[in-house]
Amino acid sequence: MDKKQIIKQLDMIAVYLEIKGENTFKVAAYHRAGRALENDPRSMKEIDDLSKLKGIGKSTAQVIEELLVHGQSSVLDALEKEIPRGLIDLLRLPGLGGKKIGRLYRELDVIDRDSLRKVCEQGKVRLLSGFGEKTEKHILQALSEQQRPAELAVPYMLELAEKIMCILRQIKSIKRFSYAGSLRRTKEKMKDLDFVIETEQSEQTSEDLLTSLPVNEVVGRGEAKMTVLLDDPAHVSVDFRFAEKKTYASMLLHFTGSQAHNVLLRRLAKTRHEKISEYGIERSDGSVLTFDSETAIYNYFGLTYIPPQVREGKQEIEWAQEGALPFIKCSDIKGDLHMHSTWSDGSHTIMEMASAMRAKGYAYACLTDHSRSLRVANGLSFERLDEQISEVARINKQFDDFTLFSGTEMDILPDGALDYPDEMLKKLDFVIASVHSSFSQDRRHIMKRLENACRNPHVRLIAHPTGRLLGKRRGYDVDVEQLIELAKETGTVLELNASRSRLDLSAKWLDKVQKAGVKIAINTDSHSLQMIEDMHLGVETAIRAGIRPENVINTWPINRIRDFLLQKKR
DNA sequence: GCCGTTTTCGGCCCGACTGTTTTCAGTCG
Secondary structure, eight states: OOHHHHHHHHHHHHHHHHHHTOOHHHHHHHHHHHHHHHHOOSOGGGOOOGGGSTTOOHHHHHHHHHHHHHSSOHHHHHHHHHSOTHHHHHTTSTTOOHHHHHHHHHHHOOOSHHHHHHHHHTTOGGGSTTOOHHHHHHHHHHHHSOOOOSOEEHHHHHHHHHHHHHHHHHOTTEEEEEEOHHHHTTOSEESEEEEEEEESOHHHHHHHHHHHSOEEEEEEEOSSEEEEEESSTTOOEEEEEEEOGGGHHHHHHHHHOOHHHHHHHHHHHHHTTOEEETTEEEOTTSOEEOOSSHHHHHHHTTOOOOOGGGOSSSSHHHHHHHSOOOOOOGGGOOEEEEEOOTTTTOSSOHHHHHHHHHHTTOSEEEEEEEBTTOGGGTOBOHHHHHHHHHHHHHHHTTOSSOEEEEEEEEEBOTTSOBSSOHHHHTTSSEEEEEOOSOTTSOHHHHHHHHHHHHHSTTEEEEOSTTOOBTTTBOOOOOOHHHHHHHHHHHTOEEEEEOOTTTOBSOHHHHHHHHHTTOOEEEEOOBSSTGGGGGHHHHHHHHHHTTOOGGGBGGGSOHHHHHHHHHSOOO
């Protein structure tokens, strides 16, 4: 049994114990044992003494040992025999937790959704002490509603968040605001949206929000927060937390999370006989400190600033105790090496794109329109590419503080051939190769195509290496580890495509890319002026993977990039 | 169930909101 499976079994034990009404700390202990395994970088084989891990003691170590040796756990087996499986599903219903489900099971013989619906319809639930008519009604409602997808992808959620932010900017009682939660941590998927809002009149603000937002249902509303379900197709849940000026930073820190990170911070506070909450830091004498920024809060604890993307409750506190985290920042980016113009499928002219890149403060950018075979994108013929090279040279003359490179995003054709011959490619400053067709080929064919591209002396970068579209399609069957090896061997750069719909490669792979010593380029693949702004999503994804700026070629100054492009590949 | 530079026993992260209750438990994040 591998680590993932073992963690799942530990979490299952915790869930069963929760329904059994066990001590919540015992329940948490099983979850914590799972997290301890998850956060340890070693494989199960490499971990010799389980109980040495913090969070794993005698009992949980025994359960894990048993799972490793026999593939099953007597503790879990006993729980499965004792407690009906259908109850697990009920935990997903909002408002129902282990305690209530346990009582429904013991007192009304509820074992699954159907039996729960029956006792609700019979009016039996409202008779239990601690339950009432409203609870019964809410359960019935939850049962009848279709299960929403557990998590939605970042492109959908970010667009929704942007619409909400437009509305927040119009509301007069709002002094400032920020999105928080998973979106601020740049997770690829998330369950809901969180906003922290500074206001002196929270009552008025929530009133204004309700009149201007497309709201389907108000889930909860109080002085300090409001939760609504939006009227979008997915009925996304949005939390608004209201803060005063002096608590804003603490509120933002708290609601950016993650939960696991907050737990680490609270434990750290506790060792200093202090208490941290969304309202500030309470010292041992009872006085409460507030802060102007998240940085000030971290510094108070002797930590350097921790970017949201690494606040996952792993080793980030220890790293920040040792000194500044050496990860890339948005301000490190000096250029964007992948963009399109009206010459292929972009919406803006070469001049418009170049000017926008320059206005963003970049020292350089590279125009990479599509190649001839990509007809749907109006790919450039040999003649048009020649023309474009001249046009780029002309435009380039108009800048003295900005360089526009001439490039291409060339298709790797289904048979593995490249879309332009070498004589064409050598005229260009920068050649990107990517897969845009025959996604359903098997792994062997896909890898052969990528290998051909890597081995071409002119191809400097493989764009969006897996071809995935977040929330839409999985991408093609690529062996990323083998691709990293190929990139290393041939001196090819791998892209982190910063477009919100891609974020490809993902943080998980980027970590391996950096460890292999392969260089990365973070590019927006912009097809419009607006898309240029997605660069921060790429940088944030890189931060999640712990990428250092020196390993990202578009952090390099113009001279170094120019040298790099002039040099032959390895 | 886990843990110990306050502790081998008695804690375990903190607060908002709802629905049930007349002071609080359960759920959620």
